[in-house]
Amino acid sequence: MKANKKSAFRELRNDKVLYVMLLPGLLYFLLFKYAPLYGIVIAFKDYDIFQGIWPSEWVGWKNFRDVFHYADFWIILRNTLLISLYKIIFGFPAPIAVALLLNELGNRFFKRVIQTVLYLPHFISWVVISGFILAIMSPHNGVVAFVYEWFGQEPRNLLIDPHLFRSILVASDIWKDLGWGTIIYLAALTQVDPSLYEAAIVDGAGKWKQTWHVTLPSIRNVIVLLLILRIGFLMNAGFEQILVMENPAVLNVTEILDTFVFKYGLQQGNYSFATAIGVFNSVIALVLVLAAQWVSKLFGEEGLS
Template identity: 45%
Template sequence: MNTAASTIQAKTARKALWKYRYLYLLVIPGTIYFIVYRYIPLLGSVIAFQDYNPFQGFLRSKWVGLEHFYKIFDNRDVIRVLFNTLQLSLLQIAFAFPAPILLALMLNEVRSSLAKRWIQSIVYLPHFLSWVVIAGIATVFLRSEGFVNQLLHSAFGTEPIYFLQTPMFFKPLLILEVIWKETGWGTVVFLAALAGVNAELYEAAVVDGAGRLRRIWHITLPAIRSTVVILLILRLGSVMDSGFEQVFLMLNPYVMEVGNVLDTYVYYKGILQADFSFGTAVGLFKSVVGLILVVLANRLAKRFGEEGIY
């Protein structure tokens, strides 16, 4: 009986495989990419538990266990860098994460489809600029003889303000860059969720006398709540990632104390100083913390009645 059922299931699976063969072919390149560039390199994480020597390789390097992980919490530089990373990530969650939601809500209220498409096209454009270009624009505008200082001098007669060299301005500047670059692109998911809202709900709310803010609060926001929760869970998984390229391009000796984050620290320590084992240990620690945060956030979301990501 079990053999017959297994045979039927195998035939059904083969038929489904042949029926959707072209879809599976499309999946193959992405699968190969993740295997080659994501999963196979994980084997190299073993050097976090070794005193790795490139000339001796993985097999002959001395095994030191958790020694490098102990160093993470004994090293004052790592503690400072960890604080910078968490602070920058929390600022991004507090200010950059809600920005696409607010923009999507505003775009959803635009009734002219032509104006809506034009606005969407304009706000999408910064996403396609590289961080090198963004950093270049920021430098041109904010340097001591840049446009912003010239404008302030002509309007208020102020002396040049060293935005790029002042630690106080470093993190707000990074947050503003992220908001400007990614807010428009982030609205794609929320606008897709809003497109599925039944228009009759808005019509019924208007008949009942609900104003625009009431309609947004009782119809629009509940429609995207599950999407917001899922994206927030995923964002918490990368709370230890502050964006290496952006931070690295904006760093200079004047702001190193407040701007050096885990990603740049691993680069300086692991690559430039050739301390591969310690750099890998920091990276592995960062990944484990991200995984724990995702699991906890997913459980918390389910406890409040949301679906979560798994």
């Protein structure tokens, strides 16, 4: 036992610089991720901001029953799941495809320019992007209005069309985060063994077969890992994006749990109700991550571990 303690202390002393570098990250998670978990108890209380958390009346599962019996809860939940699923189905494969295309470019300068152009939107806030979309979609002087007039049709305001608004949300989300995902997959592609391509060429494989039988299997672990993490955010359909882009005409197809919590829970002071929805979201996200991890293990992938 003493020998083990001495060995652990020696290892800690030898790697003390690494542990010091790790400390800010640990403090961040302790202060902003774990410490706020104390507030979960609000979901089980009739929270009064003037009384405080513990003096407030304990109501048990009442807030959760109120959530599930709320008139529009299931419509809001459906909107959340649909928008998130659309973003996964159409948005998750997009950076993989772009990374594969960029990986085939021989001109390094052109490749870096394309990467920079794709990556820039990641740093633009949704408020600014919303302004861009409003300007482009304007039925009076926007690009879309010009296209309609070019074909001799009356311009339409697509942003008030409930049937198209979700597509606009998904397309703008893909455009914004495409560069970030592309960089991750490009980094993974650098680890592919070149000898595998040489062997495939000897066997007569073309570019498509090389991609299908060499490239994709080589980065499969990264794809599975990112997919599991993305599934964990299934209940997060994009709060900032929808909050700045939605309007009353499309509210029935864009109201999600996060925006509902912000409007009904925080702005109106229903903190216990809002916390109950947050706990519900967290539990569902945990179940989804564990389920995705279990499925990945069934197919022989490493997953998160």
